[in-house]
Amino acid sequence: MDNEITTKRCRIRPFREEDIPAFADYRNDMAWMRYQGFKGQTEDEYRQALLKPPTMEEGMQLAMADKKTDALLGDLYLGREGERIYLGYSIHPDWAGKGLAREAAQGLLDELARQGVRWVYAGVLPGNAASLGLLGRLGFEKVEEE
DSSP, X not given: OOSOEEOSSEEEEOOOGGGHHHHHHHHTOTTTTTTOSSOSOOHHHHHHHHSSOOOTTTOEEEEEEEXXXXXXXXXXXXXXXXXXXXXEEEEOGGGXXXXXXXXXXXXXXXXXXXXXXXXXEOOOOTTOHHHHHHHHHTTOOXXXXX
């Protein structure tokens, strides 16, 4: 993702140093992040992972920031696997339930479509009804893996 993506309320951009404390705050809330894998690290570990130049081949975490204040609202993840792109997302609990994750994910999906990406998928752990609902609203089809 070479350019910043904007939606009505969000700015999707690379992470910055000033994002790290807020990222660590919600990513280290084990109850809130119970369905996530990238959690429970130190600010320095997050800094090392998030502040390097993002690439789809290695997988990249993007900041979901407030369009007006630039405050971190959550994050999005993209990773390339052949012709397919994996989409992940998280939102700070203070911003949950306001449609921001859907808005940001839709903006990112629209940009991927403009770039010619045809296959995007996401994984959801059992019990994560909120994520299943979000993916349904984004138009994803549910496929059970064996």
